[in-house]
Amino acid sequence: MGKLILASASPRRKELLSLTGLPFTVIPGNGEEVIHTSDPAEAVEALSREKAEAVCGRAGEEDVIIGADTVVALDSLILGKPAGEEEAFSMLKRLQGREHAVYTGVTVLEKGKPLERVTFSEKTTVHVLPMTDEEILDYIATGEPMDKAGAYGIQGRFAVYVRGIEGDYQNVVGLPVSRLYGFLRKYKENLND
Ligand SMILES: Cc1cn([C@H]2C[C@H](O)[C@@H](COP(=O)(O)OP(=O)(O)OP(=O)(O)O)O2)c(=O)[nH]c1=O
Numbered sequence: 001m002g003k004l005i006l007a008s009a010s011p012r013r014k015e016l017l018s019l020t021g022l023p024f025t026v027i028p029g030n031g032e033e034v035i036h037t038s039d040p041a042e043a044v045e046a047l048s049r050e051k052a053e054a055v056c057g058r059a060g061e062e063d064v065i066i067g068a069d070t071v072v073a074l075d076s077l078i079l080g081k082p083a084g085e086e087e088a089f090s091m092l093k094r095l096q097g098r099e100h101a102v103y104t105g106v107t108v109l110e111k112g113k114p115l116e117r118v119t120f121s122e123k124t125t126v127h128v129l130p131m132t133d134e135e136i137l138d139y140i141a142t143g144e145p146m147d148k149a150g151a152y153g154i155q156g157r158f159a160v161y162v163r164g165i166e167g168d169y170q171n172v173v174g175l176p177v178s179r180l181y182g183f184l185r186k187y188k189e190n191l192n193d
Pocket residue numbers: 007008009010012013028029033051068069070071072081102147148149150152153154155172173174
């Protein structure tokens with residue numbers, strides 16, 4: 001068996017994958033994330049596949065690669081990372097006072113067995129309390145929104161505005177780790193460091 005590779009530059013995903021106790025290596029991808037569908041589940045699944053496939057060239061024949069992507073969906077909009085503070089403001093203005101869905105797509109790919117590739121997505125519903133414009137601006141000033149889908153981090157200062165969730169918390173932070181572990185546990189004894 002080869003190595004387990006996390007195809008991600010996200011420090012959160014690295015931390016979440018560590019919870020499995022499996023040895024793994026991080027290879028950040030650098031591809032553009034372009035969404036070609038209005039279906040958020042389809043979008044994150046496709047992006048997770050692209051991220052996993054993008055590092056295939058740098059992986060060994062027996063390596064197992066994980067790619068993941070997270071978006072926020074509300075009404076018919078799919079929100080990725082904000083391009084700047086103005087976009088962060090308009091995203092948070094839309095999200096406050098209501099519920100939305102967070103989707104993370106995951107692909108697990110054994111480089112030598114392309115036909116056994118697994119792709120799935122997980123949805124978590126997040127209920128956000130009403131926020132004043134001043135609270136939104138104060139939150140943006142923390143710097144937390146800029147590298148996160150939907151312009152917030154449930155694991156950070158935004159926690160005070162989260163009334164509750166339905167589904168997997170870790171999925172919101174960027175990796176549905178318990179569901180993913182279901183696909184990874186078979187590699188447990190066989191991975192190289
Ligand atoms: C909604 C939400 C998202 N996020 C993060 C998870 C993801 O890292 C990020 C969404 O961006 P992604 O494009 O999914 O991931 P990334 O660019 O950070 O990392 P990579 O593509 O290299 O794997 O938003 C939080 O940390 N907390 C939250 O509450």
